[in-house]
Amino acid sequence: MPRRKNSTSVTSAFRRVQVQARALLADLRKQIRGKEAELRRLKEEETRLGHLVGRSVGNGNAGVGVGRGRVNWRAVLAQVPREFSAADVRSIRGLKQKRPSEIFAAITRWIDAGLAKRKSRGVYQRTG
Numbered sequence: 001m002p003r004r005k006n007s008t009s010v011t012s013a014f015r016r017v018q019v020q021a022r023a024l025l026a027d028l029r030k031q032i033r034g035k036e037a038e039l040r041r042l043k044e045e046e047t048r049l050g051h052l053v054g055r056s057v058g059n060g061n062a063g064v065g066v067g068r069g070r071v072n073w074r075a076v077l078a079q080v081p082r083e084f085s086a087a088d089v090r091s092i093r094g095l096k097q098k099r100p101s102e103i104f105a106a107i108t109r110w111i112d113a114g115l116a117k118r119k120s121r122g123v124y125q126r127t128g
Contacts, residue, residue: 071094071095071098071106073106073109073110074115076089076092076095076106077110077115077116077126079092080092080126082125082126083119083123083124083125083126084123084124084125084126085122085123085124086100086103086104086107086122089103089106089107090103107124110124111124114127115127115128
């Protein structure tokens with residue numbers, strides 16, 4: 001005659017699996033914290049070495065990237081005077097090496113987005 005499983009043996013087996021899963025989850029969280037700490041250390045080392053060679057590195061906190069990486073053009077717009085020219089935009093740190101076409105493309109995007117308007121030839125004004 002086959003043995004019947006009672007509900008307590010199924011429950012205890014489930015509890016054992018739950019305990020194992022909790023232990024694995026705790027271990028995984030510990031490993032993630034270790035990897036995140038290592039990543040922070042490596043990013044700090046990258047920043048120090050970047051400063052050593054005279055290059056700012058993009059760490060996600062910089063408003064305007066120097067050298068490589070994407071430029072946050074909204075942050076650039078916030079840094080120019082209320083009335084500005086393309087030369088004012090170029091004077092923002094990190095934009096000296098940008099081509100004029102990139103500067104004017106950004107100004108055009110600002111105008112299209114309603115963030116700036118053209119006052120006269122070569123003179124623009126931030127709105128708001």
